[in-house]
Amino acid sequence: xxxxxxxxxxxxxxxxxxxxxxxxxxxxxxxxxxxxxxxxxxxxxxxxxxxxxxxxxxxxxxxxxxxxxxxxxxxxxxxxxxxxxxxxxxxxxxxxxxxxxxxxxxxxxxxxxxxxxxxxxxxxxxxxxxxxxxxxxxxxxxxxxxxxxxxxxxxxxx
Numbered sequence: 001x002x003x004x005x006x007x008x009x010x011x012x013x014x015x016x017x018x019x020x021x022x023x024x025x026x027x028x029x030x031x032x033x034x035x036x037x038x039x040x041x042x043x044x045x046x047x048x049x050x051x052x053x054x055x056x057x058x059x060x061x062x063x064x065x066x067x068x069x070x071x072x073x074x075x076x077x078x079x080x081x082x083x084x085x086x087x088x089x090x091x092x093x094x095x096x097x098x099x100x101x102x103x104x105x106x107x108x109x110x111x112x113x114x115x116x117x118x119x120x121x122x123x124x125x126x127x128x129x130x131x132x133x134x135x136x137x138x139x140x141x142x143x144x145x146x147x148x149x150x151x152x153x154x155x156x157x158x
Contacts (some may be wrong), residue, residue, distance in 0.1 A: 032086040033094035085158040108149040
């Protein structure tokens with residue numbers, strides 16, 4: 001009986017560790033502030049939650065909107081007109097589904113998501129981390145930048 005309990009516990013820990021430390025994130029994580037880049041969310045849906053955004057720019061393929069100076073959202077202007085990019089640069093209530101937000105630390109990020117797919121130093125001395133989805137190329141990514149102290153200053157999902 002004891003051996004069975006130990007084996008079951010080890011099996012559960014193994015499964016949890018492979019989820020937390022996989023080299024990709026599940027589709028459900030590719031969202032900020034409840035807005036997913038995986039679910040064909042439209043700007044009309046975003047408006048229904050956050051109100052009217054400010055239009056920054058528009059061209060034949062995309063439009064960029066903002067909410068204040070800290071949230072940017074890009075949508076396709078053709079086809080489904082879905083959101084494909086979200087960025088936040090302040091602790092303003094926009095977080096990932098797991099709760100990661102600007103102002104948290106790189107250690108918090110690693111605890112939530114494990115090791116990133118890649119990381120590099122930024123020109124300001126911080127670090128840019130990249131987490132991807134299950135598609136190695138052409139898929140979505142979460143890009144997280146920290147300052148020199150390891151505090152998250154920007155999160156992008158696209």
